[in-house]
Amino acid sequence: MTAPTSSARSDLRAVATPLVQLANEPYYHATGDEVEVFAAAAASGLPVMLKGPTGCGKTRFVEHMAWRLKRPLVTVACHDDLTTSDLVGRYLIVGDETVWMDGPLTAAVRGGAICYLDEIVEARKDTTVVIHPLTDSRRALPVEKRGEYIEAPPDFMLVISYNPGYQSVLKEMKPSTRQRFVALDFDYPQAEVEAGIVAHEGGVDAATATKLVRLGTLTRKLKGAGLDEGAGTRLLVHAAQLIARGMAPVTACTAAIARPLADEPDTRHALDDLIAAVF
Amino acid sequence: MSERKLFVHELEARLDEMLLLSLRQRSPATPAAQLEALPRQVQERVLHWVGIAAQTSTELGWAIAQRAGTRAARPGFALDDWARAGLEAHDAGGLAAAQARLDDFAAAAPDTASAARGVAFAAVEGRLAGFLHALDGRPMQLRCGAKTWTDGETLWLPESLDLAADAAGNRRLHTVIAALLWAQARFGTFNVDPEPELVQWADREAALDWFSLFEGMRLEARLALELPGLARDMAALRGPWPADLEPVAARLARPEASAADSLACMAELRRVGAGDTVHPPYRTMLDPLAARRLRAARIARDTGTLRRALNIMRAIDPHSRGGSSDSEYPPLAADGDSVPAELQSGDLQGLPPDARAAAQSLAQDLDGIPPELLRPAGPGAWRPEERDEGEGPVAASSGEPDALYDEWDYRRGAWRRDWCHLYESEGPAGEHAWVDEVRVRHAHLIRSIRRRFEALRGEDKPQRRQLDGEEIDLDAQVDARADRLGGAEPSPRLFVHRRRVERSLAVMFMVDMSGSTKGWVNDAERESLVLLCEAIEALGDSYAIYGFSGWTRTHCDIYRIKRFGDRYDAATRQRIAGIEARDYTRMGVAVRHLSGLLHRQNARHKLLVTLSDGRPDDHGDEYRGRYGIEDTRRALLEAREKGIRSYCVTIDRHGADYLPQLYGPAHYTVIDDAKKLPARIADIYRKLTA
Numbered sequence: 001m002t003a004p005t006s007s008a009r010s011d012l013r014a015v016a017t018p019l020v021q022l023a024n025e026p027y028y029h030a031t032g033d034e035v036e037v038f039a040a041a042a043a044s045g046l047p048v049m050l051k052g053p054t055g056c057g058k059t060r061f062v063e064h065m066a067w068r069l070k071r072p073l074v075t076v077a078c079h080d081d082l083t084t085s086d087l088v089g090r091y092l093i094v095g096d097e098t099v100w101m102d103g104p105l106t107a108a109v110r111g112g113a114i115c116y117l118d119e120i121v122e123a124r125k126d127t128t129v130v131i132h133p134l135t136d137s138r139r140a141l142p143v144e145k146r147g148e149y150i151e152a153p154p155d156f157m158l159v160i161s162y163n164p165g166y167q168s169v170l171k172e173m174k175p176s177t178r179q180r181f182v183a184l185d186f187d188y189p190q191a192e193v194e195a196g197i198v199a200h201e202g203g204v205d206a207a208t209a210t211k212l213v214r215l216g217t218l219t220r221k222l223k224g225a226g227l228d229e230g231a232g233t234r235l236l237v238h239a240a241q242l243i244a245r246g247m248a249p250v251t252a253c254t255a256a257i258a259r260p261l262a263d264e265p266d267t268r269h270a271l272d273d274l275i276a277a278v279f
Numbered sequence: 280m281s282e283r284k285l286f287v288h289e290l291e292a293r294l295d296e297m298l299l300l301s302l303r304q305r306s307p308a309t310p311a312a313q314l315e316a317l318p319r320q321v322q323e324r325v326l327h328w329v330g331i332a333a334q335t336s337t338e339l340g341w342a343i344a345q346r347a348g349t350r351a352a353r354p355g356f357a358l359d360d361w362a363r364a365g366l367e368a369h370d371a372g373g374l375a376a377a378q379a380r381l382d383d384f385a386a387a388a389p390d391t392a393s394a395a396r397g398v399a400f401a402a403v404e405g406r407l408a409g410f411l412h413a414l415d416g417r418p419m420q421l422r423c424g425a426k427t428w429t430d431g432e433t434l435w436l437p438e439s440l441d442l443a444a445d446a447a448g449n450r451r452l453h454t455v456i457a458a459l460l461w462a463q464a465r466f467g468t469f470n471v472d473p474e475p476e477l478v479q480w481a482d483r484e485a486a487l488d489w490f491s492l493f494e495g496m497r498l499e500a501r502l503a504l505e506l507p508g509l510a511r512d513m514a515a516l517r518g519p520w521p522a523d524l525e526p527v528a529a530r531l532a533r534p535e536a537s538a539a540d541s542l543a544c545m546a547e548l549r550r551v552g553a554g555d556t557v558h559p560p561y562r563t564m565l566d567p568l569a570a571r572r573l574r575a576a577r578i579a580r581d582t583g584t585l586r587r588a589l590n591i592m593r594a595i596d597p598h599s600r601g602g603s604s605d606s607e608y609p610p611l612a613a614d615g616d617s618v619p620a621e622l623q624s625g626d627l628q629g630l631p632p633d634a635r636a637a638a639q640s641l642a643q644d645l646d647g648i649p650p651e652l653l654r655p656a657g658p659g660a661w662r663p664e665e666r667d668e669g670e671g672p673v674a675a676s677s678g679e680p681d682a683l684y685d686e687w688d689y690r691r692g693a694w695r696r697d698w699c700h701l702y703e704s705e706g707p708a709g710e711h712a713w714v715d716e717v718r719v720r721h722a723h724l725i726r727s728i729r730r731r732f733e734a735l736r737g738e739d740k741p742q743r744r745q746l747d748g749e750e751i752d753l754d755a756q757v758d759a760r761a762d763r764l765g766g767a768e769p770s771p772r773l774f775v776h777r778r779r780v781e782r783s784l785a786v787m788f789m790v791d792m793s794g795s796t797k798g799w800v801n802d803a804e805r806e807s808l809v810l811l812c813e814a815i816e817a818l819g820d821s822y823a824i825y826g827f828s829g830w831t832r833t834h835c836d837i838y839r840i841k842r843f844g845d846r847y848d849a850a851t852r853q854r855i856a857g858i859e860a861r862d863y864t865r866m867g868v869a870v871r872h873l874s875g876l877l878h879r880q881n882a883r884h885k886l887l888v889t890l891s892d893g894r895p896d897d898h899g900d901e902y903r904g905r906y907g908i909e910d911t912r913r914a915l916l917e918a919r920e921k922g923i924r925s926y927c928v929t930i931d932r933h934g935a936d937y938l939p940q941l942y943g944p945a946h947y948t949v950i951d952d953a954k955k956l957p958a959r960i961a962d963i964y965r966k967l968t969a
């Protein structure tokens with residue numbers, strides 16, 4: 001029999017989880033006591049839940065904290081087809097052998113990393129069950145398929161994010177899961193602070209950033225009235241980046257803010273009008 | 280879309296389907312023959328408008344179908360504007376008005392270039408509604424009429440605009456006018472009394488023109504602070520001011536200028552002798568008397584609401600309220616006559632939602648809340664206004680109640696035991712023909728909803744050749760074996776992965792049948808239910824529909840439209856048709872009863888969806904206002920504890936004020952126009968359960 005060749009191995013390497021520490025400080029502007037609370041939770045071995053609308057700095061915050069605490073960060077963007085095996089790991093058949101491959105969660109537990117499960121409610125229901133033993137005093141991950149019980153080292157930390165603006169009842173987080181976490185509320189920062197962030201991240205001047213934030217604030221009033229959610233800071237940063245490259249502000253905002261937000265013609269046009277009015 | 284023209288028989292079939300012509304013994308032959316000659320795009324456009332019109336009335340659709348063929352054949356004919364004008368006329372004056380408008384539109388607009396350029400109100404209404412909602416944070420009332428003005432609550436815009444060089448310019452003009460009217464209300468045009476100045480003028484119309492012009496100057500500058508693009512559009516539209524008006528414009532552009540300054544400018548102008556005023560294209564009318572009358576009524580109403588809230592809050596002993604752990608309103612200062620610090624500092628968070636809305640509105644009307652307004656005139660000051668009694672109750676309840684429910688009294692911080700008498704009965708059957716007509720009228724919509732929903736259900740497709748999965752992929756295994764035998768490298772992707780979509784979901788629809796839903800709202804509710812049923816049948820979720828209404832706590836009625844076990848059959852459809860506007864809205868007890876029924880269902884996810892036009896309200900003063908809101912909130916919290924999620928679809932433009940308190944920030948939708956509900960309901964449901 002031939003041994004598995006390099007391409008089958010590389011197929012596997014693609015699913016292995018690397019553990020790296022961030023070298024440079026990710027820019028994060030604190031808006032409250034979230035840094036202190038997170039650090040305290042990390043020191044106490046408690047899991048943390050970040051709640052808030054999309055694009056308001058949750059992911060950036062975790063990156064920043066991982067850098068601060070000097071721990072590797074493993075981020076998993078959850079989606080509706082994410083299974084327990086995708087998190088924990090699986091046996092793969094390579095040629096005639098079976099090879100065990102740690103999933104990102106297992107890799108993070110073994111390596112004492114911060115594991116960030118982004119938008120956890122998107123994942124399949126059974127996935128939330130595997131994190132339960134990691135979130136109480138056991139702090140352990142049972143890997144059933146291998147009959148292994150991995151106790152998490154002190155540096156391991158579980159962080160999840162959750163957008164309460166979700167409208168689907170099928171994606172509500174159960175109280176039994178929620179109550180295992182220290183929770184931090186995230187929201188769009190105050191206008192001046194947000195303008196500072198947009199200017200810094202997008203590379204635009206303060207005046208342009210202020211206008212972008214004003215536009216963002218206006219769109220947020222349309223939540224529930226044409227929009228599921230207003231423009232998050234991320235969209236404003238995207239528009240700023242386009243403007244910084246020389247694109248006309250109206251064009252940039254249309255492409256980076258209005259179009260991603262709305263499909264419905266009336267709402268799209270209302271956003272067009274707002275963009276024209278603000279710039 | 281294929282470019283092939285539709286043939287007569289195809290056109291006949293489409294018209295027949297939309298307009299039920301065969302039922303009415305009409306022949307689509309003539310209109311179809313006229314349409315056959317047209318390009319496919321125009322044909323589709325005509326059918327599109329016929330379909331839209333038919334949603335309002337099949338007669339209106341027929342009126343358009345009969346006339347469209349000959350008109351659309353003319354070069355450059357503005358079909359969209361023509362059809363919109365007909366629909367608008369129908370809304371305002373019925374079928375005869377619509378027919379007249381459709382006929383004389385062509386005569387009145389022989390200038391086809393102008394028709395292509397001009398922009399009708401109806402064409403921009405939706406976008407302007409969104410635009411103004413974003414500016415104001417609340418939905419605004421938009422209308423069109425001969426006079427362009429606002430009374431401070433409703434904005435009246437021109438029926439159509441054709442002053443700019445192209446359609447885009449005319450759309451911008453609509454936007455500018457709408458923003459200017461909004462700014463008048465928002466930035467205090469009606470906060471001064473202009474009468475002392477106006478009476479000095481011989482020509483009141485001329486005086487109002489000047490006032491409007493000066494206010495335009497002031498508001499343009501005000502808008503420029505936050506919406507420079509809009510101010511630029513205004514400046515471009517008006518062109519430079521005449522030289523003698525420049526100093527006035529500059530003076531009114533100062534940030535601290537107010538409407539009083541506009542009046543002062545008028546006084547000066549009057550002394551030097553006023554010439555002819557200029558008319559910018561975004562010219563608006565002012566009717567200060569009407570606006571101030573409304574403003575006075577609004578201030579009285581808001582002051583009443585606010586005082587009442589303060590009185591109630593003072594009456595509550597803070598200690599007894601300590602027991603209710605869910606209260607998110609911290610007690611306000613309870614001592615003497617002083618105004619709570621929260622209000623003085625402009626922080627309204629401590630108030631219940633209706634009072635907070637009133638305070639915000641007051642602050643806008645009065646540029647702040649004067650403390651003396653808030654000083655309660657003693658405990659007896661509050662006289663709840665009596666609701667118009669009208670005819671007596673039409674409640675179905677009589678005899679022994681089917682159940683008794685407790686009600687939460689937030690003032691006592693305690694339950695009122697067995698307070699509400701609930702009667703459950705079968706909803707009366709309505710006309711069969713109505714449902715059939717709705718299903719035919721929305722045939723296209725229903726078909727597309729069913730297609731989309733069936734696709735949702737059919738997501739259970741196996742994904743082949745995966746690294747991992749529940750089943751072995753035999754094809755992949757065979758390939759791998761062959762590869763191995765042949766010495767090639769076998770792929771490790773040997774499994775089938777199945778996406779499981781488990782929709783273990785039970786949904787209870789709770790339909791508001793209170794008297795205020797009479798008319799459009801009731802129609803919208805019923806039509807939406809028909810569409811919902813079609814959609815949910817395609818999904819296979821388990822669902823029930825109940826109506827609720829009542830007349831005080833001793834007559835709370837629940838009407839069965841469809842129980843969980845019932846099928847969506849002719850009888851159910853007739854009961855949907857039979858849903859009608861009845862009495863009042865005592866919501867808490869309905870939530871308790873229906874969430875009880877829902878709780879008994881054997882499903883993983885349970886959802887209570889309310890279709891309503893407004894807030895909890897009942898006969899007499901008690902349930903209106905905070906009491907009803909608090910009780911309903913409590914009932915929804917109880918449901919939550921049972922694992923039931925609640926969602927509200929409301930047709931109430933002031934809804935956003937209190938819905939977050941009841942349902943939480945993300946769990947409601949406000950539909951500003953009842954007519955839009957049927958088209959949106961399926962999407963709302965899909966998102967809700969995606």
Ligand SMILES: Nc1ncnc2c1ncn2[C@@H]1O[C@H](COP(=O)(O)OP(=O)(O)O)[C@@H](O)[C@H]1O
Pocket residue numbers: 027028029030031052053054055056057058059060061189197201233234237
């Ligand atoms: N407080 C903040 N400090 C720095 N950048 C921020 C902050 N809030 C938002 N951002 C910017 O917004 C972008 C989106 O934030 P992200 O963390 O991805 O949002 P979320 O994870 O909440 O969806 C970031 O890439 C960053 O540019």
Ligand SMILES: [Mg+2]
Pocket residue numbers: 055058059118
């Ligand atoms: Mg994120």
